[in-house]
Amino acid sequence: MISLDEAFRKFKSRLELNEREQTNASKRHTEVREYIRTKFAIQRDFLTGSYARHTKTKPLKDIDIFFVLSASETEKYHSQPPSKVLEDFHKVLVDKYGEAAVRKQGRSINVDFGVVVDADDNTDYRVLSVxxxxxxxxxSDYEIPNNDTGKWMKTNPEIHAGKARDAHQAFSSEWKGLVRMAKYWNNNPKHGADKPVKPSFLIEVMALECLHGGWQGRFDYEVQTLFSSLADRIKDEWKDPAGLGSPISDGMDDARKERAYQMLVAASREASNAIHLARKGQNTEALKAWRQLFGPKFPLS
Ligand SMILES: Nc1ncnc2c1ncn2[C@@H]1O[C@H](COP(=O)(O)OP(=O)(O)OP(=O)(O)O)[C@@H](O)[C@H]1O
Ligand SMILES: [Mg+2]
Known part of the structure; x- marks a missing residue:
């Protein structure tokens, strides 16, 4: 039978990008990048967000691609409300991918490739969307359109990437794996359509402070402690770690924070129960409890 440590390691590796996923992701983002460059004058484009930082969870979706506008496009758009540049990008993407596949979001345009996710959260190694x-x-920073506030918002993906890198190193290179696990929990369909924590970037931002004291050598304990610290501090204000954009915790109102709090407390309790089952020697039950907590990518064997 698989041990708990082996199960967590397998779970961790299932949440990592494999070669086939990388190949598909690369094909997709390259196509989008090449297309956008034919429609707008782009100074530079690159991958950002959790995908670029290796804190993206599964199923693989919403790979962030940053398009830094040239001086002339900047002159055209930056003085206008954020909605204008988003509208124009939306229009151009609709021309190529169709109305049904393209969606305007607060700070980006989502392009969906129509990939189906199976009951085990597998996608046949394909990326759902960018x-x-x-x-x-x-x-040295950037500004991005923010339709939620109606203003352009400062950001700096390099600073976020640097913080994640440092945290990972300080945590015996287990930090990103734990962040992916917590974000996977956040995606678990048992929570219904609304994720407990929104945006899921908030989990990563909180983990910069909530995973401290160094890696103690056991996934089950680290996960339990993480859920418990996330619960304790989910109602705090969490600023942009780069000190530039709007607070990351602004994504939830008080009612939604209360809901997230309750769900994190429940998760921390479920984790304690799973640890207890293993301590009593009920390994199979413990594995089932972890799978129930996280979702189908947590292995039973
Ligand atoms: N309020 C903010 N202020 C400044 N930068 C932000 C803010 N929110 C997000 N960002 C930056 O934009 C990136 C993309 O945002 P997004 O919400 O897609 O998060 P993410 O980290 O990519 O997580 P996910 O796995 O959910 O896609 C973030 O990784 C971060 O670098
Ligand atoms: Mg993202």
Whole structure:
């Protein structure tokens, strides 16, 4: 029978990008990048967000692609409300991918490739969607359109990537794996259509502070402690770790924070129960409890 440690390692590796997924992701984002470059004057485009930082969970979706506008496009768009550049990007993407596949979001345009996710959260190694993010340079930072506030918002993906890298290193290279697990829990369909924590980037931001004291060597304990710390601090204000954009915790109102709190407390309790089952020697039951908590990518064997 598989041990708990082996199960967690398998779970962790299932949440990592494999070669086939990378190949498909690369094909998809390259196509979108090449297309956008034929429609707008782009100074530079690159992958950002959790995909670029290796904190993206499964099923693989919403790969962020940053498009830094050239000086001329910046002059055209930056003085206008954020909705304008988003509308124009939306229109161009609809021309290629069709109305049904393209969706305007707060700060990006989502392009969906119509991939179906099976009951085990597998997608036959295909990427579900990408997020196209128009941006302008602002010194060493960037500004992106934010339709939720009606203003352009400062951001800096390099700073976020640096913080994640440092945290990972300080946690014996287990930090990103744990972040992916917590984000996978957040995606678990048992929570219904609304994820407990929104945006899921908030989990990563909180983990910068909530995973501390160094890796203690056991996934089950680390996960339990993480859920418990996330619950304790989910109602706090969480600023952009780069000190530039709007608070990451602004994605939830008080009612939604209360709901997230309750669900995190429940998760921490479920984790304690699973640990207890293993301690009593009920390994099969413990594995089932972890799978119930996380979802189908947690292995039973
Ligand atoms: N409020 C904010 N202020 C500044 N930068 C932000 C803010 N929110 C998000 N970002 C940046 O934009 C990136 C993309 O945002 P997004 O919501 O897609 O998060 P993500 O980290 O990619 O997580 P997910 O796995 O859910 O896609 C973030 O990774 C972060 O670098
Ligand atoms: Mg993202």
């Amino acid at each position: 997020d196209v993010v128009p941006a302008v340079s602002a010194g």
